[in-house]
Amino acid sequence: MSPLSLNPAKMLTQKTAPYLFLVPVLLFGLVFFALPLAASLYLSFTSWNSLVAPRWIGSANYEHLFTRDPLFLKTLLNTLVFTVGVVGIGVPASLLLAGVFSRSRYQALWRSIYSLPMVTNVVAVGFIWWFVLADPWGVLNRFLALIGIAGPAWLNDPSTAMIAVVMVFVWMHLGQNMLLFSAGLGAIDESLHEAARIDGAGEARIFWSITLPLLRPTILFVLITSVITAISYFALILVLTEGGPVNSTNVTALYIYGMAFTDLRLGRASAAAYVLLVVIFLVSLLQLRVLRRGGVEAY
Amino acid sequence: MRMLSHETKAARTDLPKPTDATNAGATTAHPRGVRKWAVWTFKYGILSLGAVIMILPFADMLIGALRTPAERLARPPVYWPTIPQWHNFIRAFTDLPMLAWLTNSVIVTGSITAVQLATSALAGFALAKYRFRGRNLILRFVLVAQIFPFFLFIIPMFFILRYWPFAGGNDWLGQGGTGLLDSYLALILPFAVSWYGVFLMRQFMMTVPDELLDAARIDGASEFGLFWRIALPLVRPGMVTLGLLVWIYHWNEVIWTMTVTRAAPELQTVTVGIQLLRSEFFDERNQSLQQAALAVSVIPVIVLFLCLQRFYVRGLSMGSLKG
Structure with missing residues (x-):
């Protein structure tokens, strides 16, 4: 046997093993993460309809989006409204539910019920609600x-x-979000609550002064993931309204999808996607900064 | 005893007022029993109201699936079906390509789950149990990569698969054919690795004791043997957790599958199938059949989840609490 034998068992030493174990992940990162990001950055400076070769046009796509495409700006506004709406309603509501859920009996039952929508595919969710809301015979209006x-x-x-x-x-x-919050609540040392109760603190005060500060890491996690999800979301809207009526629900991610696969403006769509990515980064950084000030150092 | 409590009270007079005020309110204005009853009502009132809102839309779908076309077309439509039309569920299989859709869903979701479990477990093991150059860099990358939303990848990934060399009639430059687009690989490859999965498995692999691995090394186990015989059996609950998360996510995935299979109906999964019925959904005669089809697409995941939900909950909390 030569010393350079390619016997796999011999190649796998404690030094080389981690690299070999990471090969699939690194290859994937190259082909399905780095390459797509680089390709769409390049495309964002071109005009491309997928039929003929891309044509370099510099920053014209970005200029077009911000100066000559009022619909793009409208979709950004819609995305803002959608995000503020779902985070502003969804996060406090799930926190309240988690609060009562974590002190209730029959938790397995409640958990099963509240989990139904999140394991249901978005097409079914869209149509289930379409039937509930569709006028004039929807069950809600009845x-x-x-x-x-x-x-x-x-x-x-x-x-x-x-x-x-x-x-x-x-x-x-x-x-x-309710399950995430209740996991966070469960991790809080119950003896702190007991101590405060013995000292005579009311439930509301315990919540504001003890529970909420200790729950900060979970709140930060839920807020950031909710905001990122909301800004980049469009599947439900595609099923429910397709962005209509008259673009009132057309959010940027949906607009980009149509621009790419219906209008075949792949260069401009890539530019818009990068704009949205920058928005997501800025918003996430802002949230980290604001919430970190309160002493969240876990991130 | 009395002395002690008096002392405590005296020592605490510098505390803010609300303490005393709430205490007094609790004992005088609301006797203990009434207060307890109010809290109980509030608690279960909110939970029940929420539960009703969660269930009602599903009930509406199931009731709708049992109507006859005539009942739906009546003005106003008949809400409660006079004779439940259970055979609408059978028609979902005979009148629609439901069986083909479900088969595709199982093939695609099953493959993605298997591949992701393998790649995540290997990478998670490497990142948790070895010290090597570049580890922190990779770890940081895995965390940051999770922030990049999927919509950013739809366009470039579509064309990477389209221009994949030597596939689907393509030459080495990726020209001349359709690449991987007309194959199951187009639905599976882009999800072969998930950064969240790698991160989650690393968290689980951290719990494997180093002493156990070192002892096995002394006994002559290979590095892969350490992974396969020692680490993997210990993190089996973690594997079930990740497998369940991946299965639910990809069974329900629709955007990517719809984009890729628009030209390849034979690859459509159940979610894409019911989405492509969209135009026909608005024809009221077909609505019962379609509500039955929706139910068929939803029920397998709900059953799976209800059986394994404790693993799902564990995954949620592992993913949010960083180690």
Whole structure:
């Protein structure tokens, strides 16, 4: 046997093993992470319809998006409204639910029920709600009619479509955030609460002065992941409204998808995707900075 | 005893007022029993209200799946079906390519789950149990890479698969054919690794004791043997957790699969199948059949989840608490 034998068992020493174990992940990182990012950065400076070779046009795509494409700016605004809506409603609601859930009995039952939407595929969620909301025979408007309220046309009315989409998104993600929060609550040392109670602190004060500060790492995690998810989300909107009516629910990620695979403006779509990525980075950094000030050093 | 409590009270007079105020309120205005009852009502009131909101849309779908077309077309439509049309669920299989969709879903989801478990476990083991140059760099990359949203990759990945050399009639420059687009690989390869999975498995692998690995090394076990015979059996709960998370995520995936299979209907999974019925959904005569199809697409995942939910909960908390 020569010393350079290619016997795999011999090559796998304590020094080389970690690198070999990481080969699949590193290869994947090259082909399906670094390469796509580089390719779409390049494409964002070109004009490309996938049929003929890309043509270099410098920063024209970015200029177009910000100066001559009012719809792009409208979708950015829609994304902001959607994100503020789902985070502003979804996070406090799931925190409240986690608070009562973690002190209740029959937790397995509650958990099963609240998990149903999050394990359901988004197409089914979209259509299930389409049936509930679709006017005039949707079950929600029938119920509203029973108590004497004329329900709106929800998905067909530009003034209510975004509200409906936000409601459905919150419904879909409520269980997941509730479980995250209750895991965070479970990790808090119960003796701290006991000590405060013995000292005579009321439940509200215990919540504000003890529970909330100790829950900060979980809150930070849920906030950041919720915001990133919301900014880059479009699957539910694609199923529920396709961005309509009159673009009232057209968010940037959905707009980019249509730009790429319907209009075949792949260069401009790549530029828009990078703009959205920068937005996500800035918002995440801002959140980290603001919330870290409160003493969250876990991240 | 009395002395002691008096002393404590005296020593604490410098404490802020709310302490005393809430205490007094609790004991005088609301006798203990009433207060307890109010908290109980509030707690289970909120939980029950939320639970009803969670379940009602599903119930609406199941009731809808049992109607006849005539009941749906009536004005106003009949809400409660007079005779439940259970055969709508059978029609979802006979009138739609449901069996082919489900088969594709199982093939794609099963492959992604198996491959991701393998790549995540190996990488997680390397990152948790070895010290080597570049480890911290890779670890940091795995954390940061999770932030990059998937929509950024849809366009370039589509064309990487399209121009894949020597596949689907392509030459070495990736020209001339369709690349990997018309194959299951197009649905599986882009998800062969998940950064979240690598991170999660690293967390689980950290729990494997170093002494156990060193002892096995002295006994002459190979490095792969350490992974396969010692680490893997110890993190089996972690593998179930990750497997469940991946299975649910990819069974429900629709955007990528829809993008890739638009030109290849024979690869469509169940979620894409029901999405492509969209235009027909608005025809009221078909709605019962389609609500039945929705139910069929949802029920397998719900059953799987209910059986294994304790693993899911564990994964959620492991993913959020960084070690």
